[in-house]
Amino acid sequence: MDKLIVSPSPHIHARTSTSVIMRDVIIALAPAILVSVLFYGWSELLVLGVSVASCVFVEWAITKWLLRRPSTIGDLSAVVTGLLLAMNLPATTPWWVVFIGALVAIGVAKMTFGGLGQNVFNPAITGRVFLLISFPTYMTDWTMPSGFVRSVDAVSGSTPLSALKEALMSGSTISDFVAGYDGGWRALLTDIGGSAGEISAIALLVGFGYLLLRKVVKIWIPLSIFATIALISLIFNSVDPEAYTGVLFNLKTGGVILGACFMATDYVTSPMSRTGGIIYGIGIGFIVMMIRYFGSYPEGMSFAILIMNCVVPLLNKWFHQKKYGRN
Amino acid sequence: MSKITFRIGGVHPDDNKISRNCAIETLPLPPTVYVSVSQHIGAPAKPVVAAGDKVKAGQVIAEPGGFVSAFVHSPVSGTVKGIVSRKDLAGRPVPHIEIAVEGDEWAEGIDLSDTLVTEIPSDKAVILEKIKAGGVVGLGGATFPTHVKLNPAPGKVADCLIINGAECEPWLTSDFRIMVERPDEIVVGAALMQKVLGCRCVIGVEENKPEAVEALKASVAKLGYPDIQVLSLRKRYPQGGEKQLIDAVLHRQVRSGCLPIDAGAVVQNVATALAVYEAVQKNRPLVTNTLTVTGDCLPVERQHNYLFRIGTPLSFIMEQAGGVPEGAAKIISGGPMMGKAVSNVDAATVKGSSSILYLTEAATKRNPQSNCIRCGKCSDACPMGLEPFLLNRLYKAGDADGLEKNAVQDCIECGCCLYSCPAYIPLLDNIRQAKGQVMGIIRARAAAAKAAAEAVK
Known part of the structure; x- marks a missing residue:
């Protein structure tokens, strides 16, 4: 004993760390990623690989050459952003489009604000929305699932929601649409064409269950999103089932599960208090349904999350924890 | 699992009560003790002895220096060497009374026998006076003079005395040992304080100490004092915090800026209850306390619970326990959550000393700081x-x-x-x-x- 450490209490630590939390998120995303790779095959692997590598590279390059700070890629948050971005893209997205998405996600949405913890908008969603607006052809030309587990008869098609939107806009009713849509409701609910990550609701929910178990996220935000979407769909659908889609359809399609469980729960861009979280979730659910029923975009989840991201600083200012001995 | 716990926050560190089976041993007398005049919250005590004076164990050597202050007694018999400035745990200079130990002779009127005295004095002023004369201070950490806390300001009434046996800090087992080994004395001490306050009493113990709960329950049943209840609490840090314990036991919160008495509660530690018993029933002032020697780099056979004389230098206790273990990077006086890192191993123990905890660098090192991720x-x-x-x-x-x-x-x-x-x-x-x-x-x-x-x- 030559030297003693002398520092203020506490002298022990729970030994959680940012990278452990990010690792848990990666583990939680694994089932959904596995399913997407099984269904979409090599092209999905390529999108995932390019997305993760680009996100990590962009963050590393910015810290090294622009900010001249120690690299932060070790915290694994760039990997999580890369995975989420890939899961929000069609498996057929060309590699250079994926790279531009990563550049916007990390370079614009995250690092310009000061890196992890400082950004206002969810990086992966910002990247996705940028691509959605800039490259609508790549972003809406969804391939119907066909990968390692099924025959390679790739069908180019639209997502259930966008197909439905087109149908409704051209004057038909939901029952006409369902009759005309290949496979009907059953197919819609089992194999969902759309962003690669959305393909299996079960896999997403299993992963989310893991996050809950590890106490990485709390259930308030997803639960209030689901409840709001369910409630609004229930009301509109029971008023006019021919013009407004139903509860289960709205919960299962358009990235609601992926968005609610993995994107809206992003620590940095969601409120810190429970009340704030519930209001944030209700806001997302409401905006999604307004976009779907009355807007021109078919899905709306990305926009809803981004719009509610703007409100988070206010929610953090207004809603606080319940303090001891101050009621 | 007990449902009784506080309602806001809290964490669950591993409790690491490795020394739980180490029975209390009496530590040998050191050659010299250094008795600090600032062993309590409040004004430092004023020394009433001078160099050359012969003192006996239990004799007053310093008087209260204000309303919130306490008597200090000589823990040993011997010769006062002088009032010296010595560094405390954190390295701050504090006046200490240095006494060279000669034999072990106690002042008159102190009952050193093990006979349990269960009869409670009928006059509460007598009890309060003896607690004050015994130099009793809160041993749960804050070392607030006990007689002050038991004497609420006019108009304030306690309806519950809570005896704190939570010992929620990881590693520490000294409170556990006294609860298991001396439950009768603790219960009598609780009954004495209950008599002063004139209210009911709850002894709260975390459920990771079932033996303590059983021992105290048996004592309460045997001794038959009315209105004393033993409560098993959930294991959760900081259950032993005064405000948290009040919330757990009474489901009441102390308003911000107020004292526990404003919520009708007085909280005293189990070790304080024992000290109250000794001061009132045995005329034995607070000159000893129990301390755990433990740590993650200390093999279990080298861990101890010691009954030590207050003023014994930490270094003496460390030597008795076989020296600083291999791999120790930090020495903590108190628990790992709120204890103080020791920068000076020559510092003397005080009334509130509860442990010497050795931690390795792996256990105690803080990783480099990174950005807040707003996880909440x-x-x-x-x-x-x-x-x-x-x-x-x-x-x-x-x-x-x-x-x-x-x-x-x-x-x-x-x-x-x-x-x-x-x-x-x-x-x-x-x-x-x-x-x-x-x-x-x-x-x-x-x-x-x-x-x-x-x-x-």
Whole structure:
């Protein structure tokens, strides 16, 4: 004993760390990623690989050459952003489009604000929305699932929601649409064409269950999103089932599960208090349904999350924890 | 699992009560003791002995230096060498009374036998006086003079005395040992304080100490004092915090800026109850206490619970326990959550000393700080319902008003925020500074208001 450490209490630590939390998120995303790779095959692997590598590279390059700070890629948050971005893209997205998405996600949405913890908008969603607006052809030309587990008869098609939107806009009713849509409701609910990550609701929910178990996220935000979407769909659908889609359809399609469980729960861009979280979730659910029923975009989840991201600083200012001995 | 616990925040560190089976051993007398005059919260005691005086164990060597202060007694018999300035645990110079130990002779009237005295004096003033004369202070950490706490200001009434046997700090087992080995004395001590306050009494023990719960329940049943209840609490840190324990036991909260008595509660530690028993029933002042020697680099056969004479240098105890173990990087006096890192192993033990905890670098090292990811784990953990991330930010921005508005002065410095921060942000370090500044502002404002009121008169 030559030297003693002398520092203020506490002298022990729970030994959680940012990278452990990010690792848990990666583990939680694994089932959904596995399913997407099984269904979409090599092209999905390529999108995932390019997305993760680009996100990590962009963050590393910015810290090294622009900010001249120690690299932060070790915290694994760039990997999580890369995975989420890939899961929000069609498996057929060309590699250079994926790279531009990563550049916007990390370079614009995250690092310009000061890196992890400082950004206002969810990086992966910002990247996705940028691509959605800039490259609508790549972003809406969804391939119907066909990968390692099924025959390679790739069908180019639209997502259930966008197909439905087109149908409704051209004057038909939901029952006409369902009759005309290949496979009907059953197919819609089992194999969902759309962003690669959305393909299996079960896999997403299993992963989310893991996050809950590890106490990485709390259930308030997803639960209030689901409840709001369910409630609004229930009301509109029971008023006019021919013009407004139903509860289960709205919960299962358009990235609601992926968005609610993995994107809206992003620590940095969601409120810190429970009340704030519930209001944030209700806001997302409401905006999604307004976009779907009355807007021109078919899905709306990305926009809803981004719009509610703007409100988070206010929610953090207004809603606080319940303090001891101050009621 | 017990359902009884506090309602806000808290963390679950591994309890590491490795020394739980180490029965209390009496530590040999050191050649010299150094008795600090500042062993309690409040004014330092005034020495009443001088160099050359012969003293006996249990004899008064310093008198209270104010209303909130306490007697200090000689823990040994011998010759006073002088009043010397010596560094305390943290390296601050404090006057100490140095006594060379000669034999072990006790002052007259002190009952050193093991006979249990169960009869409670009928006059509560007698009890209070003996507690004061015995130099009893709170041994749960704050070392607040016990006779002051048991004598509420006029108009304030306690309806429950809570005896704190939570021992929620990991590693420590000294309270556990006294609860298992001396439950009768603790229960009599509780009954004495209950008599003074005239209210019911609850002894709260965390459920990771079932033997203690059983022992105390058996004593309560055997001794037959009315209105004493033993409660098993959930294991959760900081259950032993005064405010948290009141919330757990009574489902009541102490209003910010108020004292437990304002919520009708008085909290005393189990070790304090034992000291009260000895002071009142045995005329034996507080000159010994129990201390755990433990740590993650100390094999279990080298861990101990010692009954030590107050004023024994830490280094003497460490030698008796076989020296500093291989791999120890930090020595802590107290628990790992709220204890103080020892910078000076020659410091003398005080009334409130509860442990010598050796931790390895692996156990105690803080990782480098990274960005706040706004996970909210610090707010979830804060047992006062504060938002440490916010207080940290306000401190950095120098926003004293914001800090006060967000209740930085309510912080109990339990360490839950920093313990749970995945980014290793020094939350409590900064909040402590902020709290100091804000408390200063609040005090200055109160002083100014008082001066203004005086001026009007």
